[in-house]
Amino acid sequence: MTRQGGSTATPPLPRLTAARAPLTREVEVVDEHGARERVSIPAERDLTIYVDRRELVTLMTLGAQPELLVLGYLLNQRLVKSAFDIESITVDWEVGAAAVKTHAGVDRIEERTAKKVVTTGCGQGSVFGELMADVDRIALPPTRMTQAQLYTLVNAIRLQESTYKSAGSVHGCALFTLGDEGGADAEMQIFVEDVGRHNAIDTIAGWMAMRPQEGEGALGPARVFYTTGRLTSEMVIKSAQMGVPIVVSRSGMTQMGYDVAQRVGLCAIGRATNRRFVCYAGADRLVLQPELAS
Incomplete structure (x- = not known):
């Protein structure tokens, strides 16, 4: 300065x-019938x-x-x-x-x-x-997400074109912003795939850092982080450090990830596929609409 x-x-x-x-790259493989393909x-x-x-x-x-x-x-x-x-x-x-x-x-x-x-x-x-270190100093914004917004988010991931669909063996992460709490809008800002989910979330952190003006103000935009991988302590801490108070995964959650989420007041949602999900922590941030689950 x-x-x-x-x-x-x-x-x-x-x-x-x-x-x-x-x-990606193409390789030749042999299938269970002995046939070769690319x-x-x-x-x-x-x-x-x-x-x-x-x-x-x-x-x-x-x-x-x-x-x-x-x-x-x-x-x-x-x-x-x-x-x-x-x-x-x-x-x-x-x-x-x-x-x-x-x-x-x-x-x-x-x-x-x-x-x-x-x-x-x-x-x-x-x-x-x-x-x-310093996890207790993290103050997350009071973001809340409706069940309708959660379903919109999960469906957006389902429709997303990806390396996983063509080649498999990668993890995907995405950052969403939410509209009004009463609505169902959840807009994807960035989608990243990498060999490890930790790389994908780091890339999103870098993307956010290059847009500091979007985080200005007392609260900044209401953000939700999505990952295809499990919610470990590393993923929860990184999300909290990025100021994102809600994380969603299609996988489960570890004990240490759960403990950290409880400690920082982060909402952790796992097993999110179609209309199913489990809210492990921070349920006060999720506006339930159980009639939508049918």
Whole structure:
């Protein structure tokens, strides 16, 4: 932050490359009848993150939006406070590297990355430091969602064109905004697929960070996060850190994920398929309309 004419000037958002890579590739397989055919599989690849020329971590990813993935990863790991801390993110798929340049470095980066926790994420995700650090400081907005909006959200995911439908073996995450509580509107803002659900939510975090004006005001837009994967502590904490108070999954929930959701006042809905669902935590955020379940 700099002073210009007595006022505080906001630094620019980071410069991002637009590196893209094929999400799938075709391979030849043999089926149960001995017949050969061509099928698509996800094109998993490695991406090593360097922060100010210091190697940090290697992520396994599809590479759909790698710059947003890197930005969201750094935010959700609490290594940077906002996108404004970063000058640029440059991804080069020829060498499988993402170069992050910050404005002022990462404070105590060696100390803060010394402890690594292997999570339940697909492909063995990892987080640095203490999972529960500062979780009690999170204040979530008083968002509520109707059962009708939940059904609209689940149906939007069902209709979404996806790598999963053509190749399988990936997780999908999406961010929705809600309209008036009395309505049934739930609008998808972004849909991301990756080999692990933790990568997909980090990419969404990066996408949100590049749109800080949309979160201005006391509450910001009413947001709901959706994932095809199970609701673990990592997913719940990341959603809460992103200021999203409602998470929906077509899968279940772990005990630690449940405990964290209760602790921060987050609404966690699982087993959400068609008109079925289970609200594990934060039921006060869900406006039930049981007549719609028939």
